[in-house]
Amino acid sequence: MPENKDKTFVFWHELKRRKVFRVVAMYAATAFIILEAGDIVLPRLGLPDWTVTFLIVVLIAGLPIVIILSWIFDITPQGIIKTKQEQSVIKKDQTQQRVRRIINANNIVIFILFSVVCILIYPKVINQDIDVKETSSINESIDLIAVLPFLNTKSDPETDYLGFALADQIIGNLIYLKNLSVRPSSSIRKFDKQSIDPISAGKELDVKYILTGNFLKEANIIRLNIELVNIINQEMIWHEPIEVDYTNAFELQDIVTKRVVEGLNLQFSENELNRISKDIPVDPMAYEYYLRSISYPFTNEGDQLAIQMLNKSIELDSNFALAYAQLADRVHRYGQYGLLNPDETKRSENLYLKALSINDEIIYGISNLAQIYTETDRIDKAVRLVKQILEINPNYSEAHFSLGYIYRYAGMNTEAVLEMERAVSLDSKNPGFRSIIITYEYAGDLEKSLEVSKIFEQSAFHIGQQAVIFLMQGKSELALDYFKSAIEIEPNGLQALWAIGLKSYLDGNINAGLEAGRKFEEANIVDPEAWYQFAGIYSLLGDREGCARLLKRAVEGGFFNYPHMIWNPFFDTVRDDREFLEILEVAKKKHNAFKERYFGTK
Numbered sequence: 164m165p166e167n168k169d170k171t172f173v174f175w176h177e178l179k180r181r182k183v184f185r186v187v188a189m190y191a192a193t194a195f196i197i198l199e200a201g202d203i204v205l206p207r208l209g210l211p212d213w214t215v216t217f218l219i220v221v222l223i224a225g226l227p228i229v230i231i232l233s234w235i236f237d238i239t240p241q242g243i244i245k246t247k248q249e250q251s252v253i254k255k256d257q258t259q260q261r262v263r264r265i266i267n268a269n270n271i272v273i274f275i276l277f278s279v280v281c282i283l284i285y286p287k288v289i290n291q292d293i294d295v296k297e298t299s300s301i302n303e304s305i306d307l308i309a310v311l312p313f314l315n316t317k318s319d320p321e322t323d324y325l326g327f328a329l330a331d332q333i334i335g336n337l338i339y340l341k342n343l344s345v346r347p348s349s350s351i352r353k354f355d356k357q358s359i360d361p362i363s364a365g366k367e368l369d370v371k372y373i374l375t376g377n378f379l380k381e382a383n384i385i386r387l388n389i390e391l392v393n394i395i396n397q398e399m400i401w402h403e404p405i406e407v408d409y410t411n412a413f414e415l416q417d418i419v420t421k422r423v424v425e426g427l428n429l430q431f432s433e434n435e436l437n438r439i440s441k442d443i444p445v446d447p448m449a450y451e452y453y454l455r456s457i458s459y460p461f462t463n464e465g466d467q468l469a470i471q472m473l474n475k476s477i478e479l480d481s482n483f484a485l486a487y488a489q490l491a492d493r494v495h496r497y498g499q500y501g502l503l504n505p506d507e508t509k510r511s512e513n514l515y516l517k518a519l520s521i522n523d524e525i526i527y528g529i530s531n532l533a534q535i536y537t538e539t540d541r542i543d544k545a546v547r548l549v550k551q552i553l554e555i556n557p558n559y560s561e562a563h564f565s566l567g568y569i570y571r572y573a574g575m576n577t578e579a580v581l582e583m584e585r586a587v588s589l590d591s592k593n594p595g596f597r598s599i600i601i602t603y604e605y606a607g608d609l610e611k612s613l614e615v616s617k618i619f620e621q622s623a624f625h626i627g628q629q630a631v632i633f634l635m636q637g638k639s640e641l642a643l644d645y646f647k648s649a650i651e652i653e654p655n656g657l658q659a660l661w662a663i664g665l666k667s668y669l670d671g672n673i674n675a676g677l678e679a680g681r682k683f684e685e686a687n688i689v690d691p692e693a694w695y696q697f698a699g700i701y702s703l704l705g706d707r708e709g710c711a712r713l714l715k716r717a718v719e720g721g722f723f724n725y726p727h728m729i730w731n732p733f734f735d736t737v738r739d740d741r742e743f744l745e746i747l748e749v750a751k752k753k754h755n756a757f758k759e760r761y762f763g764t765k
Contacts, residue, residue, distance in 0.1 A: 306343055308374065311351055311361065312352070312354055314356070314358055315379070318356075324458035331457050336416050346368050348457075349461075365392065374392075374419070400427075412454075446479040449477075449479035455472045456469040456493070473486050484528075487515075487517045488528035494510055508539070526552055529552050533548035552565070558589060567579040567581075575757070584599070600616045600625070604632065623658045624649075630665065639669055661683070661697065664676045664683075677701075677706060691716065695722050705736065
């Protein structure tokens with residue numbers, strides 16, 4: 164046994180003498196720097212996703228080579244020479260000295276440095292791709308809050324926009340706090356320019372806290388009176404007047420956010436607070452145009468007006484990240500729902516990238532860019548972006564919904580339902596979560612799809628989706644009535660074309676259905692799921708060629724929900740078509756590849 168200890172000491176002594184530990188620590192530190200730089204730079208150069216993984220493999224493979232070379236060779240003033248064997252004999256009675264030599268300052272520093280670098284590199288190497296089975300745990304103790312639009316004390320068309328816009332900006336700050344779930348702007352827009360009882364609004368929005376108040380702009384001053392109300396106890400937590408110079412209006416959102424944090428006694432990190440105050444416009448007018456754009460509704464006309472305001476904002480401040488992100492969102496909406504040229508989607512993507520190049524933590528910008536990547540066959544990039552959001556805030560409901568959206572496109576329908584249900588549990592009143600209706604249908608749970616459609620405010624979308632469920636259940640007359648209602652509510656746009664196609668099938672008016680399909684194809688929508696749904700309509704109408712054409716475009720565009728494709732009764736008329744089966748095989752391969760990559764199963 165003493166002889167083994169001597170051999171161990173001799174080996175340790177040789178590693179130290181040949182400076183192996185020092186070289187490994189330096190290599191690990193350098194590798195970490197290279198990984199960090201590569202993770203940022205390589206995607207921005209447009210290189211494929213696998214280049215980062217390849218870089219990791221190369222750096223890991225280089226470690227044993229570095230260890231061997233550091234054992235054999237030394238770098239000296241005379242150049243690289245082979246390390247000489249140590250001739251001195253280590254005596255057995257020097258045990259205490261050996262221990263002191265091993266536990267000296269140099270070895271401690273090397274050990275600490277190596278340990279720190281290993282800790283930093285570990286997540287890069289072991290968890291390069293998001294673990295989709297354990298995306299993040301939700302803190303069950305998070306508080307739910309809604310920020311109501313502020314009421315203008317002296318209503319004036321020139322300043323009324325501030326009521327909703329300021330509330331929206333405060334919401335944008337609060338989403339960075341992990342211990343708080345805030346209702347989105349879309350949920351509170353209906354309360355704009357109304358005097359609302361906070362208790363009633365809080366119950367309707369299903370939250371514990373309501374932030375409400377009024378404002379007044381006089382000359383160059385904005386006065387904001389706000390109060391935080393506990394809906395459960397029906398008690399006011401605090402009330403406070405805040406006054407700022409209008410040229411510094413952007414300070415209001417930060418001041419109010421900090422008051423909310425203090426009032427609720429929330430635990431928060433330094434990073435959370437730092438993320439809140441990252442975007443400060445250099446020109447007050449740029450901020451005013453930006454706020455005006457926010458106040459416009461999400462309609463084709465509203466999007467057009469918002470785009471005009473945002474272009475003016477960017478003209479005044481070319482580094483205003485939030486203006487670029489908001490413009491990207493409006494351009495994408497208008498291009499998609501206004502049935503415009505698909506180049507608008509590419510423009511929207513570039514605007515998001517510009518915004519994130521200025522501030523890479525604009526959380527809704529990352530989320531919306533992930534949606535674009537999902538809809539343009541770049542699903543791995545979409546997963547990476549959602550991972551980035553969940554690292555910022557693991558309790559951000561929209562990130563979980565985005566992940567469910569990705570799963571739906573990839574055919575992981577059960578997993579898609581779980582993620583979307585998680586999102587709804589965090590924010591049950593978010594109208595943006597309405598497409599969970601489709602996800603339940605894809606998962607084969609038609610009754611649940613019908614049930615959840617009643618949670619959201621009824622629209623042409625909801626009524627149309629309910630009609631689809633009735634059609635699949637064989638309730639054709641009921642489905643026909645619902646399709647008619649959907650068309651009456653929204654006679655123009657994508658939703659109407661889709662409803663007309665299915666209504667025409669039920670009416671037996673094949674030509675009208677094919678005409679709706681032709682108009683849809685001319686619109687050249689980017690979203691591949693829309694192409695998939697129209698492929699099913701063509702199948703019902705007996706157009707095999709049209710069905711194959713649209714289905715192929717859907718799969719090539721990034722929608723490869725193979726499990727639903729083999730179940731979807733709309734495709735029963737083309738099951739024996741050779742081209743349909745070939746496209747189905749492509750979808751199957753893409754689905755299985757995604758499943759294996761992120762879930763480890765085929």
